[in-house]
Amino acid sequence: MSIRQANAAAVPTAGRKRRKAEKTRRKLSHFLWGAILPATILIVWQVLGDRELISPLLFPTPLVIADSFVWLWNSGTLNDNLFVSLYRTFAGFGLGAGLGLALGLFVGLSRSAEKLLDSTVQMIRMIPHISVTFLFVLWFGIGDTSKILLIAKGCFFPLYIYSFLGVRGVDNKLFEVTRVLGYSRFKQLVRLVLPATLPNVILGLRLSLAIAWVSLVVAEMMGASSGLGFLMMDARAMSDTPTVFVGIFLFTLLAKITDSLVLFAERRLLAWRDSFER
Structure with missing residues (x-):
């Protein structure tokens, strides 16, 4: 050379x-x-x-909270409850977000399905989330089932709405092109619908994850025998304010981490957009 x-x-x-x-x-x-x-x-x-x-009782200092975190971690109390909360969150999120995405795409692609299902789904969406918490505990007990289903309910609607809007926002000319090219319904879904709705789906994912963590806190505080929410309620009853703050900081940190992971995926998957800043 x-x-x-x-x-x-x-x-x-x-x-x-x-x-x-x-x-x-x-x-x-x-x-x-x-x-x-x-x-x-x-x-x-x-x-x-x-x-x-x-007041040190109402607002323990960050160093005191850090000491409480270290003690809870070393004792194993935090590890066990954290694992339970993570399982409930991701199980509920996977169930609710998966169903919301699937139904949103289905209703978005079918006018008949929209007429049949959308009004009912929107009506259920208007039910206050916290009002059904007591019913879920009554129906399914204080075990994991009620928590997972409550989280799934909260995660379902953002994915449903944004995937539905994403499909309806696709240019109709693109659908005509796929029909001219002889695309099957499945190929049309994979090659056109999913890439075109991806920005909306990612936004729905971020909202669903935020709701998942909020739903977990509500569910575990209303009735639970384990989890971070239960740990916080037990600490409140004992006036152990540092432990309550440990739970708050952990929920905040976990929510931020999961949101950052979605943003990282967004940068990779949507780098093709002209308006996307890298």
């Missing part, structure tokens, strides 16, 4: 490295800017607590 060819080959490589370094700097800058407010709140909270300007 000549020197000129080697230099020509090195230019794209150097450009890719430069873009990668710039992308890394942007991500780091975004993270640091996002961490400023939470870090400030924690520092001010700790200072106010050390100076006894806030």
